Amino acid sequence: MATARGLRPREQEARIPHDGRAHVETCPFCKGNEDKTPPTIVALPNEADWEIRIVHNLFPVLGTESDRANISVGMQQIMDGYGHHEVIIDHCKHGMEIHEMSLGHLKMLLGVYRRRMEELFVSDSRIRYVLVFKNFGSAAGASIKHTHSQLIAMPIIPENVYNEVASSHAYYQKFHQCIFCSLIDEALTFEATIYNRGSGEVRRKVDVGQYVIERGERFIAIKPFASRYEWEVHILPLEHSSNFTRATPEDMADLAAVLKRTMQRLDKVLGGAQYNFYFHSTPRCEAFRDCDASYHWHMEICPRTTIPSGFELGSGLFVTTISPEDAARQLREAL
Ligand SMILES: [Zn+2]
Numbered sequence: 001m002a003t004a005r006g007l008r009p010r011e012q013e014a015r016i017p018h019d020g021r022a023h024v025e026t027c028p029f030c031k032g033n034e035d036k037t038p039p040t041i042v043a044l045p046n047e048a049d050w051e052i053r054i055v056h057n058l059f060p061v062l063g064t065e066s067d068r069a070n071i072s073v074g075m076q077q078i079m080d081g082y083g084h085h086e087v088i089i090d091h092c093k094h095g096m097e098i099h100e101m102s103l104g105h106l107k108m109l110l111g112v113y114r115r116r117m118e119e120l121f122v123s124d125s126r127i128r129y130v131l132v133f134k135n136f137g138s139a140a141g142a143s144i145k146h147t148h149s150q151l152i153a154m155p156i157i158p159e160n161v162y163n164e165v166a167s168s169h170a171y172y173q174k175f176h177q178c179i180f181c182s183l184i185d186e187a188l189t190f191e192a193t194i195y196n197r198g199s200g201e202v203r204r205k206v207d208v209g210q211y212v213i214e215r216g217e218r219f220i221a222i223k224p225f226a227s228r229y230e231w232e233v234h235i236l237p238l239e240h241s242s243n244f245t246r247a248t249p250e251d252m253a254d255l256a257a258v259l260k261r262t263m264q265r266l267d268k269v270l271g272g273a274q275y276n277f278y279f280h281s282t283p284r285c286e287a288f289r290d291c292d293a294s295y296h297w298h299m300e301i302c303p304r305t306t307i308p309s310g311f312e313l314g315s316g317l318f319v320t321t322i323s324p325e326d327a328a329r330q331l332r333e334a335l
């Protein structure tokens with residue numbers, strides 16, 4: 001953390017002006033243009049009057065055509081680009097943003113994320129991970145402006161997920177508790193004051209709930225103490241659960257409420273900031289069959305306010321110009 005850097009000019013990522021248009025004639029994701037996308041996989045609540053539509057991605061990162069054995073040459077490992085890449089049109093209204101969607105709609109959206117994830121795991125035994133994510137803004141990777149998210153089902157466990165699952169498993173073996181549950185407990189119940197040894201002055205103070213952004217009946221939104229992005233927020237189930245596909249309709253209703261309020265807060269403070277969000281849940285993997293007790297599924301929201309520089313890329317260290325306590329306070333006070 002370098003708050004002094006906050007005073008210096010820093011390359012800021014552009015904010016996206018709010019697009020209130022419900023319908024754009026030339027948009028392939030708008031109603032009436034269904035023939036401009038690949039065929040529908042799922043339409044909710046129904047095909048004729050859909051509010052959410054899932055289609056195959058026209059430019060897939062992974063596809064199902066190739067199905068050959070993996071080959072390696074020396075240290076070069078090659079694998080066919082096998083998998084599924086789907087686009088989830090979040091809302092029939094073109095410029096609708098997550099924080100503006102009704103609770104009923106968000107519940108339906110979260111429900112269909114869960115459903116597709118489960119269906120792909122069940123129908124395709126080669127799939128090891130299904131990543132559901134959203135890109136908002138071109139700097140965050142969105143090429144089409146109509147509100148949408150994506151899903152990529154892959155035959156490998158992505159490194160970020162692997163590292164989380166492996167590290168939390170190691171933590172569990174050492175401390176016999178889930179590290180995510182411990183983080184939630186700490187955010188809700190921990191306070192501390194650290195004094196200067198010589199002068200006795202207060203150096204640092206941690207208050208109960210200082211990192212809590214939003215709390216529902218079943219979910220909590222937390223500002224991580226040491227996050228990569230300065231406004232990063234994670235949403236986790238309060239009750240321990242390792243896999244998103246096991247979330248119930250009641251869970252989805254509460255998650256919808258916590259997500260909406262969290263996105264409202266971020267919008268209020270950051271006004272149109274580009275962002276990504278994605279879900280982390282247990283992969284299908286023999287080596288991690290027993291990670292139900294040690295892993296805890298969650299959602300990570302990463303607002304892209306500043307542009308990572310050579311320092312971030314070269315070192316893997318991320319500089320933030322606002323303390324996690326300040327960021328959390330601003331987000332808490334926003335509504
Ligand atoms: Zn559109």
Ligand SMILES: [Zn+2]
Nearest residue numbers: 178181240296
């Ligand atoms: Zn847990």
Ligand SMILES: [Zn+2]
Nearest residue numbers: 164280298300
């Ligand atoms: Zn994660």
